Amino acid sequence: MKHIPVLLEESIRGLNLKKGNIFVDGTLGGGGHSNYVCQKYNNQVKVIGIEVDEQIIKEAEKILKDCNVQIQRSNFQDLDKVLNKLGVEEIDAILLDLGLNSYQLDESGRGFSFQRDEPLLMTMKKDISDDDLTAKLIINEWSEDSLKDIFYGYGEERFAKVIAHKIVELREEKEIETTFDLVDIIKKAIPVWYQKKKGIHYATKTFQAIRIAVNDELRILEKGLEIGFKYLKNNGRLVVISFHSLEDRIVKRFFREKSKEKIAILITKKPISPGQEEIQKNPRSRSAKLRILEKIS
Ligand SMILES: C[S@@+](CC[C@H](N)C(=O)[O-])C[C@H]1O[C@@H](n2cnc3c(N)ncnc32)[C@H](O)[C@@H]1O
Numbered sequence: 001m002k003h004i005p006v007l008l009e010e011s012i013r014g015l016n017l018k019k020g021n022i023f024v025d026g027t028l029g030g031g032g033h034s035n036y037v038c039q040k041y042n043n044q045v046k047v048i049g050i051e052v053d054e055q056i057i058k059e060a061e062k063i064l065k066d067c068n069v070q071i072q073r074s075n076f077q078d079l080d081k082v083l084n085k086l087g088v089e090e091i092d093a094i095l096l097d098l099g100l101n102s103y104q105l106d107e108s109g110r111g112f113s114f115q116r117d118e119p120l121l122m123t124m125k126k127d128i129s130d131d132d133l134t135a136k137l138i139i140n141e142w143s144e145d146s147l148k149d150i151f152y153g154y155g156e157e158r159f160a161k162v163i164a165h166k167i168v169e170l171r172e173e174k175e176i177e178t179t180f181d182l183v184d185i186i187k188k189a190i191p192v193w194y195q196k197k198k199g200i201h202y203a204t205k206t207f208q209a210i211r212i213a214v215n216d217e218l219r220i221l222e223k224g225l226e227i228g229f230k231y232l233k234n235n236g237r238l239v240v241i242s243f244h245s246l247e248d249r250i251v252k253r254f255f256r257e258k259s260k261e262k263i264a265i266l267i268t269k270k271p272i273s274p275g276q277e278e279i280q281k282n283p284r285s286r287s288a289k290l291r292i293l294e295k296i297s
Pocket of ligand 1: 003004005006026027028029030031032033034050051052053056074075076077097098099100101124220
């Protein structure tokens with residue numbers, strides 16, 4: 001499925017760009033937001049697009065072929081290295097549109113979705129080495145307590161304890177290899193009413209937790225916010241779209257701190273969420289929250 005950019009108008013308006021500005025798209029993905037910037041400002045905004053996943057970059061390159069963009073394969077926590085390499089000292093705005101691209105969920109074959117039977121990787125890159133942490137390693141080797149802690153801490157999964165216990169019990173019999181193996185174990189661990197609960201699939205939170213752990217997403221977000229803010233010019237904007245409460249809490253806390261220190265203004269006192277029309281067109285946008293901060297020193 002093609003990735004549909006979330007809160008597109010609202011986030012780009014929030015960047016408050018002007019012709020001649022330098023804009024960092026810290027999560028380039030399929031290039032939806034960057035492409036819109038290129039079109040809206042007739043290629044007179046210089047876009048630096050950062051993306052960790054090389055497979056996604058290939059998709060973005062096609063969409064952005066007429067765009068004034070410098071694509072960098074990197075992690076947004078390494079923004080300093082990217083800017084250094086490009087000889088850029090300050091930026092006017094940065095966007096972090098967190099989470100996954102639809103391509104990663106639907107086609108990457110890396111086990112992000114509980115709706116497809118795939119190997120348990122959940123890594124942001126395709127070519128992994130023996131040193132890389134994978135979902136399979138976490139599930140088959142981490143202790144019961146560590147599993148419980150990530151399911152609870154990163155997934156807010158109320159059945160964290162029983163799911164962790166069932167995983168440890170069943171991995172003794174056979175290594176857990178695929179997403180469907182894991183979904184099956186979760187199903188065995190939880191009560192029937194939870195399996196049938198409307199609205200959210202019973203494996204959602206466990207999968208979210210493992211993905212966050214594999215990619216160290218929350219710590220990287222904290223670093224990304226700090227470093228993005230550091231490189232902003234006076235009156236520069238930091239715009240973040242988050243997709244679950246753990247991410248949003250980190251963004252909210254960071255924005256509040258900067259505002260209390262009187263080095264930034266909260267442009268959004270409350271987060272902006274997609275309207276009914278956007279949710280209908282793009283159900284994946286339903287949990288999105290957009291926050292905007294302006295640096296003032
Ligand atoms: C929600 S998508 C962005 C979609 C994009 N705004 C669009 O409209 O096409 C998030 C992207 O950020 C990438 N990503 C996640 N964490 C990252 C990180 N720490 N550094 C750089 N890219 C990251 C993912 O690989 C994914 O492609």
